[in-house]
Amino acid sequence: MKIVIDGMGGDNAPQAVVEGACMAVNEYGVDIIITGDKDQIENELKKHNCDKSKIELVHTTQVITNEEKPVSAIRRKTDSSMVVALKMVKDKKADVVISAGSTGALLSGGVFVVKRIKGISRPCICSSIPTIDGGYVMLSDTGANVDCNVENLHDFAIMTDIYAKRVMGIENPRIALANIGTEEAKGNDLVKKSFEDLSEEKSINFIGNMETREILNGVCDVVVCDGFIGNIILKTLEGTVISLLKTLKQAMMSTTKSKIGALLMKSELVKVKDLLDYTAVGGAPFLGVEGGVIKAHGSSNARAIKNAIRQGIALHEGNVVNEIKTYIENMGDKEA
Amino acid sequence: MKIVIDGMGGDNAPQAVVEGACMAVNEYGVDIIITGDKDQIENELKKHNCDKSKIELVHTTQVITNEEKPVSAIRRKTDSSMVVALKMVKDKKADVVISAGSTGALLSGGVFVVKRIKGISRPCICSSIPTIDGGYVMLSDTGANVDCNVENLHDFAIMTDIYAKRVMGIENPRIALANIGTEEAKGNDLVKKSFEDLSEEKSINFIGNMETREILNGVCDVVVCDGFIGNIILKTLEGTVISLLKTLKQAMMSTTKSKIGALLMKSELVKVKDLLDYTAVGGAPFLGVEGGVIKAHGSSNARAIKNAIRQGIALHEGNVVNEIKTYIENMGDKEA
Numbered sequence: 001m002k003i004v005i006d007g008m009g010g011d012n013a014p015q016a017v018v019e020g021a022c023m024a025v026n027e028y029g030v031d032i033i034i035t036g037d038k039d040q041i042e043n044e045l046k047k048h049n050c051d052k053s054k055i056e057l058v059h060t061t062q063v064i065t066n067e068e069k070p071v072s073a074i075r076r077k078t079d080s081s082m083v084v085a086l087k088m089v090k091d092k093k094a095d096v097v098i099s100a101g102s103t104g105a106l107l108s109g110g111v112f113v114v115k116r117i118k119g120i121s122r123p124c125i126c127s128s129i130p131t132i133d134g135g136y137v138m139l140s141d142t143g144a145n146v147d148c149n150v151e152n153l154h155d156f157a158i159m160t161d162i163y164a165k166r167v168m169g170i171e172n173p174r175i176a177l178a179n180i181g182t183e184e185a186k187g188n189d190l191v192k193k194s195f196e197d198l199s200e201e202k203s204i205n206f207i208g209n210m211e212t213r214e215i216l217n218g219v220c221d222v223v224v225c226d227g228f229i230g231n232i233i234l235k236t237l238e239g240t241v242i243s244l245l246k247t248l249k250q251a252m253m254s255t256t257k258s259k260i261g262a263l264l265m266k267s268e269l270v271k272v273k274d275l276l277d278y279t280a281v282g283g284a285p286f287l288g289v290e291g292g293v294i295k296a297h298g299s300s301n302a303r304a305i306k307n308a309i310r311q312g313i314a315l316h317e318g319n320v321v322n323e324i325k326t327y328i329e330n331m332g333d334k335e336a
Numbered sequence: 337m338k339i340v341i342d343g344m345g346g347d348n349a350p351q352a353v354v355e356g357a358c359m360a361v362n363e364y365g366v367d368i369i370i371t372g373d374k375d376q377i378e379n380e381l382k383k384h385n386c387d388k389s390k391i392e393l394v395h396t397t398q399v400i401t402n403e404e405k406p407v408s409a410i411r412r413k414t415d416s417s418m419v420v421a422l423k424m425v426k427d428k429k430a431d432v433v434i435s436a437g438s439t440g441a442l443l444s445g446g447v448f449v450v451k452r453i454k455g456i457s458r459p460c461i462c463s464s465i466p467t468i469d470g471g472y473v474m475l476s477d478t479g480a481n482v483d484c485n486v487e488n489l490h491d492f493a494i495m496t497d498i499y500a501k502r503v504m505g506i507e508n509p510r511i512a513l514a515n516i517g518t519e520e521a522k523g524n525d526l527v528k529k530s531f532e533d534l535s536e537e538k539s540i541n542f543i544g545n546m547e548t549r550e551i552l553n554g555v556c557d558v559v560v561c562d563g564f565i566g567n568i569i570l571k572t573l574e575g576t577v578i579s580l581l582k583t584l585k586q587a588m589m590s591t592t593k594s595k596i597g598a599l600l601m602k603s604e605l606v607k608v609k610d611l612l613d614y615t616a617v618g619g620a621p622f623l624g625v626e627g628g629v630i631k632a633h634g635s636s637n638a639r640a641i642k643n644a645i646r647q648g649i650a651l652h653e654g655n656v657v658n659e660i661k662t663y664i665e666n667m668g669d670k671e672a
Contacts, residue, residue: 132583143516146524180479180567188482188564212568213575228524231516232548232565233572239549240576247468247611248584251604258604264597268587275583 003312004094007036008063008081009101011299017100018044020305025050027306030313033094035060035081060084066298070104074112082106086113089291096292096312098283100300107144110289117321119328122148123288124156124227125295126163127234128281133218138164139178141227142234142284148226153177153194154201157224159287159324161204166318167285167311170221176210178225178233183209190226198224203327241276282307285315288324292316339648340430343372344399344417345437347635353436354380356641361386363642366649369430371396371417396420399437402634406440410448418442422449425627432628432648434619436636443480446625453657455664458484459624460492460563461631462499463570464617469554474500475514477563478570478620484562489513489530490537493560495623495660497540502654503621503647506557512546514561514569519545526562534560539663577612618643621651624660628652 005021007014014036021032022045031054034041038059045052062080064073077083082101086109088094097114099106107125116123124141131137140160145152157175164173177195179187184195186209198206210220212233225233252262262269274280282304283296292315296308341357343350350372357368358381367390370377374395381388398416400409413419418437422445424430433450435442443461452459460477467473476496481488493511500509513531515523520531522545534542546556548569561569588598598605610616618640619632628651632644 132579146516178568180482180564180571188562191564211571211575213571213578215572215575216579217575226524228516228527229565229568232514232568235516235547235549236551236569236572237576239547239551239553240573241580242549243468243552244577244580244608244612247608248605251608252601254604258601261597261600261604264600265588265594266597268590268594268597269584272580272583272587276580 001313001316002031002033002094003309004033004035004085004088004097005305005309006082006085006097006099006101007034007041008060009099010296012301013100014041014044016300016302017305019048019302020300020309021055022048022050023302023306024309025054028310028313030054030309032056032309033058033088035085058084064102064105066102068102068105070102070108071112073102073105074109082109083113086110086293089293090114095316096294098294098296098305098308098312100296100298100305103143103295106293106295107286110286110293114289114291114293117288117290117324117328119331120159120288120324121155122152123286124159125284125286126160127230127284128168129215129234129237130276130280131218132216132275134275135218136168136281137215137218137221137223138168139223139225139230139234140287141225142230143227144286145226146228148190150190150193150197153190153224153226154197155288157198157201157204157206157222158327160222160224162323162327163285163287163320164221166320166323167314172205173221174207175204175222175224176207176220178212178223178229179209180211181209182211194224245273280307282309282311285311285320287320291321337649337652338367338369338430339645340369340371340421340424340433341641341645342418342421342433342435342437343370343377344396345435346632348637349436350377350380352636352638353641355384355638356636356645357391358384358386359638359642360645361390364646364649366390366645368392368645369394369424371421394420400441402438404438404441406438406444407448409438409441410444418445419449422446425629426450431652432630434630434632434641434644434648436632436634436641439479439631442629442631443622446622446629450625450627450629453624453626453660453664455667456495456624456660457491458488459622460495461620461622462496463566463620464504465551465570465573466612466616467554468552468611470611471554472504472617473551473554473557473559474504475559475561475566475570476623477561478566479563480622481563483564484526486526486529486533489526489560489562490533491624493534493537493540493542493558494663496558496560498659498663499621499623499656500557502656502659503650508541509557510543511540511558511560512543512556514548514559514565515545516547517545518547530560581609616643618645618647621647621656623656627657
């Protein structure tokens, strides 16, 4: 197995990427290819100890930024660290590509370079959110498709179910539909139709509608929604956690008494912060394309990169791409 | 001015409703009508001191529950505390109706009993969320309209702008569009078209797209969105705050050391909790109908009811209904 990583993608590239790759070599003994500026990456590699024979370096001359238009960046910048990495998966020189670079560009590259699996209406990006019971809830889609139909949501449910089973190790994932009430008749037109559609799909454990009020409480394993809603949920949630923790920190630092109190509670507060730490998850897989594609958070540190690599290994070992293809084939048999 | 309040609506009715009404009479000297079961309400009234001549009681025999289908409940239960209260506004016997009962029923009642303002495509419900800088952000719509078009969002923006100015006292409200990125080209089909449309509306201070990650940070005064998105934002936000505070509480109570720490920080923590307290806001106005309609939170306590009454007074004194009508008339003049 080989993992290729976009050495120039993300706010902390190439430092965090290279350090994360070295950590992954030490912990998982995996073979890694890093694409990017040779000099910069070699310079970073010198700073870390690991079996360097496990790391291959592929020099590229271009970098795709967050400011560029995704589709044209992927088409134009053929010698960018991201496009070269994506091509390696397309050409089976690597099994999984990881990038902390532009989300839009990576998704476009997933579709235009790696290519969509035939039979899947739309690939989706699946984000895992830590829940307060110590587990995770997976949310699909979180931004790849902003206008969806029932078939799209159906595909998201199927693919995320496979991912939950094969990568997250959940035996019988509870699949719910993001809605504004739990009753069957609730929601907008798309969600009402999807409720009916998912209720009829026997291959998944569809448990009905879920109000996003419950999202951190571990009431389901997978939340199905279009990419606009999913992105809104994800960002509202992240923003609320950040704003609330910031306010709490200010409150703790406001008086001498509260400072002493905060000091006494420190180890417990760190546990709460850790519980909600996105870096533990790694990244978000782009499901429905002909190879492993993982989007790491733009602000990934070395630990987040290392965890994204661990996730990449699990994605490959879990045979997720082939499992999705098998589902499509069986569906064809049923329909025929 | 007269405020009519649905005496039987809400989880804590009629106790909290009656107590809140008495508090409002004492604080604001307002005249209040309470609809509901005479015996129960009189029994509650006895428990509180206020000028009882300011409170009129209208006996009703029916109650609309959360479990009933909104439209049929409004049509069938003509002697319910909610319908009788709504009719008083329709018949100009009261200026504003407040209910903590079924949201769906109150919205249906707003449209079928009080009636839509001619020229407004769809009325909207506007929820105010406390921000961490001590202000509020208003979100429209938060559930009245789950499938919207550009015209609907336009009306929501105009009506909430008027509410923000006349009731919340904001001079030049910053109006933003809820989106998954700040760039103009971001979003689903509806949001992209709305961006263009709102950019051309000269009567409001449209500041562009807002990522919901920023919602608690006071970056804008009004967030425009359809009712499905708005409800998702509201519930994700509320759920995250509740889950996080619960986890923090557990962390604080987990060791003797952390308990002492929590004790030392108590007054500061209470301030944070107060900052995010929905009961301070009162309720959510239903804008675009021919009278004041305010939805109080289902779990409203007496303080929340009192604050909803204060808000009802401001809604009437701010002349919001007439201001909306004036806007529509002027728009007609322009178009003619």
